[in-house]
Amino acid sequence: MKFFSFWRSLASFRVRIALNLKKLPADVVFVDLDADAQRAADYRNTNPQMMLPSLVLDDGTVLFQSLAILEYLEETHPAPPLLPADANGRAWVRGIAAMVACEGHPLLTPRVRRYLDHELNLRDTQQAAWRRHWTVETLAALEGHLAGHKETGHFCHGDRPTIADICMVGHVTAAVNQQIDLAPYPTVKRVFETAMALPEFAKAHPTMQPDTREAMRVKK
Numbered sequence: 768m769k770f771f772s773f774w775r776s777l778a779s780f781r782v783r784i785a786l787n788l789k790k791l792p793a794d795v796v797f798v799d800l801d802a803d804a805q806r807a808a809d810y811r812n813t814n815p816q817m818m819l820p821s822l823v824l825d826d827g828t829v830l831f832q833s834l835a836i837l838e839y840l841e842e843t844h845p846a847p848p849l850l851p852a853d854a855n856g857r858a859w860v861r862g863i864a865a866m867v868a869c870e871g872h873p874l875l876t877p878r879v880r881r882y883l884d885h886e887l888n889l890r891d892t893q894q895a896a897w898r899r900h901w902t903v904e905t906l907a908a909l910e911g912h913l914a915g916h917k918e919t920g921h922f923c924h925g926d927r928p929t930i931a932d933i934c935m936v937g938h939v940t941a942a943v944n945q946q947i948d949l950a951p952y953p954t955v956k957r958v959f960e961t962a963m964a965l966p967e968f969a970k971a972h973p974t975m976q977p978d979t980r981e982a983m984r985v986k987k
């Protein structure tokens with residue numbers, strides 16, 4: 768498989784974790800979002816939406832949208848499972864994943880930042896306030912769901928990582944990058960720390976990738 772990724776792409780982070788958990792090898796193709804390489808013709812031919820990640824299967828099929836890729840990996844490589852065994856649990860886990868991937872994260876992406884900057888001429892402080900607002904709103908909603916939910920365990924749902932944790936750690940990483948205090952979200956913080964202690968999560972972190980900017984790299 769060929770995996771189109773960028774070190775600080777949070778949607779790529781999700782797929783990296785799933786590939787690690789399921790022990791699936793992939794050749795990584797780095798697409799530099801800082802250089803707008805996602806908009807260049809060769810990547811646009813692969814993914815007309817000009818977003819990362821994409822996963823190209825050995826038969827040439829192109830998978831896009833991280834949640835669809837996670838579901839594909841789950842269906843084709845069920846072990847270890849990243850969704851609960853029961854329908855209620857699966858709906859809950861998918862709901863948490865969607866809160867991050869469909870609501871919180873899109874508002875923080877380069878295309879939105881570019882629009883705020885170039886079309887709306889917002890100053891850096893206004894753009895930072897935008898990012899902070901949407902990041903905190905999703906953190907609060909995650910805490911509301913996780914705290915006190917009967918299925919919350921070491922992880923978002925029970926004691927094994929699921930797609931909910933895979934999505935949630937990216938959102939918390941965005942919060943940490945903005946120096947947002949996690950104290951008001953103790954359940955989110957605890958689950959984040961538990962998940963990131965797993966090597967499959969830690970190795971997928973933006974600061975640990977071969978294309979990570981030198982200044983951001985965490986030495987292994």
Ligand SMILES: N[C@@H](CCC(=O)N[C@@H](CS)C(=O)NCC(=O)O)C(=O)O
Pocket residue numbers: 775776777778779800805817818819820831832833834868873876877878879
């Ligand atoms: N909903 C998409 C989001 C994809 C996305 O926004 N990816 C970002 C990187 S994390 C990207 O490639 N952005 C390019 C841009 O905004 O121009 C998914 O989950 O795959």
